[in-house]
Amino acid sequence: MSTSCFDREDESFIVLVNHEDQYSIWPHWKAVPGGWKAVDGIQGDKKTVLDYVEKTWTDMRPKSLRDWMARQENAQPAATAD
Template sequence: MSNPFDDQDGTFLVLVNDEGQHSLWPAFAQRPDGWTVALDESPRDAALAYVEENWTDMRPLSLREASAPRAS
């Protein structure tokens, strides 16, 4: 059995969690708790392009906020 996450011809969702992290997810698979759909069913290439365009800072949101400059 092949890994559905590697299926070049598969249909994927892009999921996002509360930390702003993105994930490609096979469209047929049940979504994990805590993740919402950011991009509906799309070819793998389109889903990857969405992630590359929209997830530009790999740090979790809580870390980005903690390291942001504070106003004085």
């Protein structure tokens, strides 16, 4: 049974982010997949990059959903007290 590069403890990873502000880790030597970009200056062992993702990606909702929800909230008429 082969081991994935994602399972290796001695692998070096980078952090990726997409247009929806969603994060992933990726082996540093693999080409960055379409639709993703590397986060500048973030590279290291699995624990290091996962710690960065955990601290940075605090809202799991896609950016488009957060933006839509904000527009809906701003469009709501103000509640009035009777």
